[in-house]
Amino acid sequence: xxxxxxxxxxxxxxxxxxxxxxxxxxxxxxxxxxxxxxxxxxxxxxxxxxxxxxxxxxxxxxxxxxxxxxxxxxxxxxxxxxxxxxxxxxxxxxxxxxxxxxxxxxxxxxxxxxxxxxxxxxxxxxxxxxxxxxxxxxxxxxxxxxxxxxxxxxxxxxxxxxxxxxxxxxxxxxxxxxxxxxxxxxxxxxxxxxxxxxxxxxxxxxxxxxxxxxxxxxxxxxxxxxxxxxxxxxxxxxxxxxxxxxxxxxxxxxxxxxxxxxxxxxxxxxxxxxxxxxxxxxxxxxxxxxxxxxxxxxxxxxxxxxxxxxxxxxxxxxxxxxxxxxxxxxxxxxxxxxxxxxxxxxxxxxxxxxxxxxxxxxxxxxxxxxxxxxxxxxxxxxxxxxxxxxxxxxxxxxxxxxxxxxxxxxxxxxxxxxxxxxxxxxxxxxxxxxxxxxxxxxxxxxxxxxxxxxxxxxxxxxxxxxxxxxxxxxxxxxxxxxxxxxxxxxxxxxxxxxxxxxxxxxxxxxxxxxxxxxxxxxxxxxxxxxxxxxxxxxxxxxxxxxxxxxxxxxxxxxxxxxxxxxxxxxxxxxxxxxxxxxxxxxxxxxxxxxxxxxxxxxxxxxxxxxxxxxxx
Amino acid sequence: xxxxxxxxxxxxxxxxxxxxxxxxxxxxxxxxxxxxxxxxxxxxxxxxxxxxxxxxxxxxxxxxxxxxxxxxxxxxxxxxxxxxxxxxxxxxxxxxxxxxxxxxxxxxxxxxxxxxxxxxxxxxxxxxxxxxxxxxxxxxxxxxxxxxxxxxxxxxxxxxxxxxxxxxxxxxxxxxxxxxxxxxxxxxxxxxxxxxxxxxxxxxxxx
Numbered sequence: 001x002x003x004x005x006x007x008x009x010x011x012x013x014x015x016x017x018x019x020x021x022x023x024x025x026x027x028x029x030x031x032x033x034x035x036x037x038x039x040x041x042x043x044x045x046x047x048x049x050x051x052x053x054x055x056x057x058x059x060x061x062x063x064x065x066x067x068x069x070x071x072x073x074x075x076x077x078x079x080x081x082x083x084x085x086x087x088x089x090x091x092x093x094x095x096x097x098x099x100x101x102x103x104x105x106x107x108x109x110x111x112x113x114x115x116x117x118x119x120x121x122x123x124x125x126x127x128x129x130x131x132x133x134x135x136x137x138x139x140x141x142x143x144x145x146x147x148x149x150x151x152x153x154x155x156x157x158x159x160x161x162x163x164x165x166x167x168x169x170x171x172x173x174x175x176x177x178x179x180x181x182x183x184x185x186x187x188x189x190x191x192x193x194x195x196x197x198x199x200x201x202x203x204x205x206x207x208x209x210x211x212x213x214x215x216x217x218x219x220x221x222x223x224x225x226x227x228x229x230x231x232x233x234x235x236x237x238x239x240x241x242x243x244x245x246x247x248x249x250x251x252x253x254x255x256x257x258x259x260x261x262x263x264x265x266x267x268x269x270x271x272x273x274x275x276x277x278x279x280x281x282x283x284x285x286x287x288x289x290x291x292x293x294x295x296x297x298x299x300x301x302x303x304x305x306x307x308x309x310x311x312x313x314x315x316x317x318x319x320x321x322x323x324x325x326x327x328x329x330x331x332x333x334x335x336x337x338x339x340x341x342x343x344x345x346x347x348x349x350x351x352x353x354x355x356x357x358x359x360x361x362x363x364x365x366x367x368x369x370x371x372x373x374x375x376x377x378x379x380x381x382x383x384x385x386x387x388x389x390x391x392x393x394x395x396x397x398x399x400x401x402x403x404x405x406x407x408x409x410x411x412x413x414x415x416x417x418x419x420x421x422x423x424x425x426x427x428x429x430x431x432x433x434x435x436x437x438x439x440x441x442x443x444x445x446x447x448x449x450x451x452x453x454x455x456x457x458x459x460x461x462x463x464x465x466x467x468x469x470x471x472x473x474x475x476x477x478x479x480x481x482x483x484x485x486x487x488x489x490x491x492x493x494x495x496x497x498x499x500x501x502x503x504x505x506x507x508x509x510x511x512x513x514x515x516x517x518x519x520x521x522x523x524x525x526x527x528x529x530x531x532x533x534x535x536x537x538x539x540x541x542x543x544x545x546x547x548x549x550x551x552x553x554x555x556x557x558x559x560x561x562x563x564x565x566x567x568x569x570x571x572x573x574x575x576x577x578x579x580x581x582x583x584x585x586x587x588x589x590x591x592x593x594x595x596x597x598x599x600x601x602x603x604x605x606x607x608x609x610x611x612x613x614x615x616x
Numbered sequence: 617x618x619x620x621x622x623x624x625x626x627x628x629x630x631x632x633x634x635x636x637x638x639x640x641x642x643x644x645x646x647x648x649x650x651x652x653x654x655x656x657x658x659x660x661x662x663x664x665x666x667x668x669x670x671x672x673x674x675x676x677x678x679x680x681x682x683x684x685x686x687x688x689x690x691x692x693x694x695x696x697x698x699x700x701x702x703x704x705x706x707x708x709x710x711x712x713x714x715x716x717x718x719x720x721x722x723x724x725x726x727x728x729x730x731x732x733x734x735x736x737x738x739x740x741x742x743x744x745x746x747x748x749x750x751x752x753x754x755x756x757x758x759x760x761x762x763x764x765x766x767x768x769x770x771x772x773x774x775x776x777x778x779x780x781x782x783x784x785x786x787x788x789x790x791x792x793x794x795x796x797x798x799x800x801x802x803x804x805x806x807x808x809x810x811x812x813x814x815x816x817x818x819x820x821x822x823x
Contacts, residue, residue, distance in 0.1 A: 237762050237792075299763040300710035301737050447630055448676050472671050498674040505676070594712040594736070603715070604679040 004054060006087040008032060023049055023078040023089055033097040037120060037144040040079035044142035045123025045169075047078040048095050054087025064125040109350065113213035114574050116329075117175050117193060117276045121186040124168040135159045139172065139182065148178040152325070155181055173276060173325070180325045192216065192274045194264070194322070195568035196257060197341060198282035198290060199223060200232055200365035201389040202398055202533045203256055204565050207264035210276070213573040217267035219260045222398065224252045225289070230386050231365065232285040232337065239294050246294040253290055254319045261322060275322035278315060279329045279572040281564050283366050283381070284339035287330050291318070303336045303592065310582055329578070331571060332585035336592060337381040342368045343585050344567025347577060349529050349560055352377060352584050357520055359511060360529040361549070362564065363388045363428065363538060367507045370588070371514045377584070378517065380591040382510035384503040388428035389533045392499050395478075395490040397425030399533070402485055404430040404478070406539070409437035412462040413478055422485030426478070426492075429538045434478060434492060435500055436542035439609050443467060443476060446610050448501045450474040450494050504548035505606035510593055511550070512602050512613070517591065522550030522613055531563035547612040619645060620656040623688065627660035628667075630680030632687040639688040649692045653728055657688055661726035665811030675719075678810060682722035689725060699730040701753040701821045704746045706734035708767035713760035716790065719810040720756060727814045729754075740767065740774040747775065747784050754817055759790040768793075769801040785820040789813060 002019040006026045015030040024047055027034050035046035042061040051074045058071055059080045066075055078095070122142045125131060133141065136159060140149060150156065159182065162170060166184035173181040173191075191210040196203065200223060207217040228238045228249065239245035257278075265272045280290060284305050288295040291311065297304040315326035331340035345360050346352055351372040360370040367384030370377060390396040390403070397403050401419025404426045408414050415430065417423045426434065438444045441463060443451060452474060453467045466477040472493065479490035515522060528549065530538060540557045543549040549557065560566075570577040593599045606612065619642045626634035642652050664681045667673035673681075703724050707717050714736050725731045732750050734742060738757075747755055755775065759765050768788050775784055785804040788797075798806035805820050807813035 233761070240763055299761060301712055447680060448674075449672075494671070495674065498676055501676040592712070594714065600715065600718050601683070604683045607676040607679055 004083050004086055006030070006054065006083055006089060009088070009090040017083055019084060020082050023051070023055065023076070023081045023083060023087075026083055026087075027078060027089075027091065032091060034078055034091065034095050035097055035120075036079060037146075038142045039144055041141065042077055042080045043125060043138075044120075044144075045077065046095065046120070048092065049076055049078045049081070050074045050090040050092070051076050051081060052088040052090070054083060054085040055089075056082045056084050060130075061125055064128070064131075065123045109348075111213075111570060111574050111577060113211070114576065115193065115210040115213075115277075115572065116575050116578065117173070117191060117210055119171050119173055119183075119188040119191045119211075121171045121188040122169070124163070124170065126168045135163050138163070138168075139170070139179070143172055143174070143179065146177060147172075147174055150179045152180070155179065158182065175277065175325075175327055181323075190270070190274050191276060192268070192270060193277040193279065193572045194261060194275055195565060195572045196260070196278060196280050197344070197562060197565035197568055198253060198257075198280060198286045199341070199389070199533055199564075200283065200286065201226065201230070201386045201391050202364075203253070203260060204533075204562055205257065205260040205264055206565060206569050207268050207270075207275070208569060208572055210573070215569070216270070217264040219263040219267065220398070220400075221256050221260055224256050225249050226391070230391055231383065232283065233383075235289070236285055236295060236299055239289065240296055240299050246289055247292040249289040250292040251319060253286075258319075258321045261320075272321055273323045276326050277329065277572065278320065278322065278326065279331065279568045281331050281340040281344040281568040283341055283368070284333045284335075284337050286341075287333055287339055291330060298337065305333055305335070308333045308335065308585065310578075310585075329571070331568065332582050334379055334585050334588045335590040337366065337383075338368055338379045338588075338590050340585075341564035341567075342370060342379050342588075343581050344564035344571075345531050346370055346372075346377065346584050346588070347567035347570055347581050348563040349531075351529075352580075352587065354527070356526040357518075357524055358527040358529070359515075359525050360531060360560075360563070361507060361511065363507070363530060363532040363548075365389055365391075367503070367510065369507065369510050369514060371511070371518065373518055373520070376518075377588040378514050378591055379588050380510050380514055380593050382506040382593065384506045385499060387431065387499045387503040388538070390425065390427045390431075393426060393431060393496045394493050395425045396431065397427055399427040399429070403427035404434075404490070405537070406430065407433035407437055407478070409441050409443075409463060411460040413437075413466065415478070422483065423479050423490060424485040425490065428532065431492075431496075431500060432538050432542045432546065432548065435497065435609065436539075436545040438476060438492070439546060444497060444609060446608050448497050448607065448609055450476060450497060500546075501607050501609065504546060505603055508547055508550070508606040508612055509599060509602035512606070513593060513596055513599055514591055516598070517596075523552070525550065525552060526556065528552060528557045529563070530557060530559045531561065533562065537561070544611055546609045547606060550613065551611040620647070620652065620659075623652070623656040624660040624663065627657065627681055627684045627688065628663055630677065630684050632684040635684040636687045636691065639691045643691065649697050652692065653689075653697055657685055658727050661685060661723055661814070665723065665814060668809065668811045675715075678719055682719060682726075685722060685726050697728070700728040700818070702730045702732065702750050703754040703756055703817065704732045704734060704743060704750060704752040705756040706738035706743065706758070707736040708757055708759045708764050708771070709737055709739045710767065711759050711761055711764040712736045713758070713790075716760070716810070717758035720758070720789065720807075720813045723810045723814045724756075724817055727818065729817065740771040743771050744774050744778045744780065747780055748778065752784055753821055754785050754787055756787045756789070756813070756817070758788075759793065762792045765790075765792060765797070768803065772801050772803060785823070787813065787816055787820060
């Protein structure tokens, strides 16, 4: 049988095929994957190519889908076009199945983008006496056997008008394996999803372009539930003791999420109706409140949640303002108070696949810790408190413009402010630096007591005069009133130091206890990953100096940013990451610290502001 | 006694090695166990309590002082000490929070009480049984969750039904607890923190 050479542009790929082969077959042989959801039936119009030479005449079905002008320019459907001589064909990018990879910052991973939400632009053959298929069949045939018929009455009601109004060029919105909506024209690129980390103190949302996985915008906000308490227990009590308490807390967060949607969409220049899916991570209480479910079981022993598995609901049912058919995926919880955000951290950091002894610490209000050893996973929540997220400290604030994020003390105090504006407060990393430096120069005793000015004659004068008396005792003035952006001094009070000790003590003790359960010592940690609220980059040296983290070689400690949020993004952009998350949630063993012998003692030991473990 | 004053300082500043050394030294010098407890340990914990009330000391200092105190007490566990009273203490049923309860237990021990710690998630019947077994003067209960507070009411009733109403005093505390709640459930006393708890406990003994 005769064979012909086909040359494909771009890429200059040449392949020899038997005469009569379709261009689609030739492209496949040449290693080019063309879109063909309808399976080469000429029903979807996705395999468009431009033929220069060597092919047969256009078929009737092609004449239905392409205009005279397009045909004159050589545009054809690859599945219908046969090679009859030496051929030259150009394949436009839109016809190629493109694999997008995204580089995940902070954790240095690259993943293949396979979102749960896909949009497919279709050119449907218009109806005729030879093709009298029903409107819905016309669409479903083009999408191929992998897509389920829609169950929504709304879609059915819109189809006839939509198809005719759009001249049979429509875009299908497919969620999972179901057709969920149709839009006029080619809007395939216009598909966005939102990954949200609902923290006890801080919410962060990442608006992602679904076909490419690219982050189009980021926005963050204080969790409005704080009015009911800074910690989950207070909010839990409110939810359990007040009628509709959980729903109310859920509506508060939904409002904040809508606010974030508005800001992120504006930043990216897209409309909120282009958001088709939200993936949410948060601790167990946050996940319950968001869905309006009362976490009654978490209020006492044995601390059981109402649900653990991933939950998918309609965004509209939660009052979330995105596309009318948008879905919300609540990621799975691990157990007790350890929730989906910790799953997100493990997903992002790949601790489930790690070799050796590795630890991840989420330095936030709940202070979750994950210990991994050759695939064995343990997690606990230390209820550290919001000190490291900037709340609970007299001049604390989130890591936003005006926040001091770095402090150094030599013969005076110097600091760096985010946004290069006059300082308005101290964020988590600034707090850790400040305490570490104050211990270094000797303004605080290891026990946490702020020393009186007369006790520290040896301090440089400019530092010494910052130790001042206030109503409750001594405070350390970090920023003088005339240099402050608020007009008032920014100080660390005795109470602030104690809050810091309690928070860091809880985290350190939790970690030491869990390591002890595995028969390991802090010094044996091969890799320690620091995750935290958005924008929080705590200095490793300062963290070790005050005993927040165990004393290790600094290269063993890595800052991985808002890993929970990264995990949510991964699940949004990749269905296989989503499945992995569900598996991880089932595998992790949760440790209830308060049930363990020795937590109390370790907690007392961990109060000291010095490198730990201490040599006794 | 110089050594007892130094022991006080060691406990107050949370230096447990020093506390251990000085206690050892005091015993070797032939001092009575009771004297060491009263003038060394209990006196130290009183100062700790005062500083706490004056906002000079906070939870971290209490924890480390208590650690030092425990070292000291351990060395004397063999010796016989006249306790000023016996307290049965625990966190109520359904609740696992124990840091506050542990602080109170430590302060009471430091003040010279014999403390029987039932730990956490303690049902009313368990409080009653322990009070009977140890001939307790006081039952002290802690709760952190409003959802578990009700168990305190149940325990008061259980004690009355067991005939211990007149003999055993009930002291309660915890974040959601208030004096009016104590009055409501007919508890004998309420304390807002560990230092106040010691005072109330002593007062209830003589009441």
